[in-house]
Amino acid sequence: MSGLSPESIQGLRSPLARVAEVHEALGSTQERARELARAGTPHGTLVVAEVQTGGRGRLGRPWGSPKGGLWMSLVLRPWFDASLASRITQTAAVGVAKALWEIGVEARIKWPNDLLAGGKKICGILAESSAENTTGPAKQRRLDYAILGVGMNANLDPAELGVPDREVTTIRSELGRAVNLLDLLRALLSNLEAELGRIGDFGAVLEEWRSLNCTLGEKVRVRRFGHTIEGRALDLSQEGALLLATQCGTVEVLEGDIEHLRHGGEG
Ligand code: BTN
Numbered sequence: 272m273s274g275l276s277p278e279s280i281q282g283l284r285s286p287l288a289r290v291a292e293v294h295e296a297l298g299s300t301q302e303r304a305r306e307l308a309r310a311g312t313p314h315g316t317l318v319v320a321e322v323q324t325g326g327r328g329r330l331g332r333p334w335g336s337p338k339g340g341l342w343m344s345l346v347l348r349p350w351f352d353a354s355l356a357s358r359i360t361q362t363a364a365v366g367v368a369k370a371l372w373e374i375g376v377e378a379r380i381k382w383p384n385d386l387l388a389g390g391k392k393i394c395g396i397l398a399e400s401s402a403e404n405t406t407g408p409a410k411q412r413r414l415d416y417a418i419l420g421v422g423m424n425a426n427l428d429p430a431e432l433g434v435p436d437r438e439v440t441t442i443r444s445e446l447g448r449a450v451n452l453l454d455l456l457r458a459l460l461s462n463l464e465a466e467l468g469r470i471g472d473f474g475a476v477l478e479e480w481r482s483l484n485c486t487l488g489e490k491v492r493v494r495r496f497g498h499t500i501e502g503r504a505l506d507l508s509q510e511g512a513l514l515l516a517t518q519c520g521t522v523e524v525l526e527g528d529i530e531h532l533r534h535g536g537e538g
Contacts, residue, residue, distance in 0.1 A: 292319070298324055301344045317460075358473050391429075425441060429444060500515065501532070
């Protein structure tokens, strides 16, 4: 598969990909990684598929995954407790953004964790975690595993992604040439390893997030719990929530989808 095989991936010597599975087709790498995690696979297991027939994104949305993309999920067994799980997505977004810059794509992070190039979505991140089955506050619960999914629109035409209602782009259309998927994976794994390795110093991660983002300063619309809020994105809280200046004062948004609004329209 485009230079990707368990052997070539293990040749990268990444601690995040000590175990690697490469499939021609899978329902979802996320589901396969979860299956492996439940069966006890170690930290640093990577599942890649050339095609996903049931790829999914945040909020249960379908994620078009035809041939040419890099569809992957990592099994992580984090050392930190469950209360820090929400940091994974933004920390990963910083790593993925840096990897894209390394291969020549000037990517920006749209809160919380979409990667855009030229204002169009080029990559999505899906982090899901499972805490140990003990009672008590999250602070005292260890994370059993986290599954970090990365959906990278790599060597395809945007039209192949089948999302006519959303503005999407691909690495190939940004660079004007195909990218070697093993080189892309190398850049992703090394940047993810570096960023996830300093998740305990989340203030430093968020500083980088700020320098790579395209949301702060923008007028945005947030849809949550059936209603919408509009405001200007001011900053992030210490744990990465979005602080919005609205007509009713500052509102902290913990999760959800945002739209960037430009000139009174949608952007
Ligand atoms: C989003 O932006 O909504 C997140 C998209 C995440 C897609 C990736 S592709 C690899 C992995 N497998 C899945 O089914 N989803 C993630």
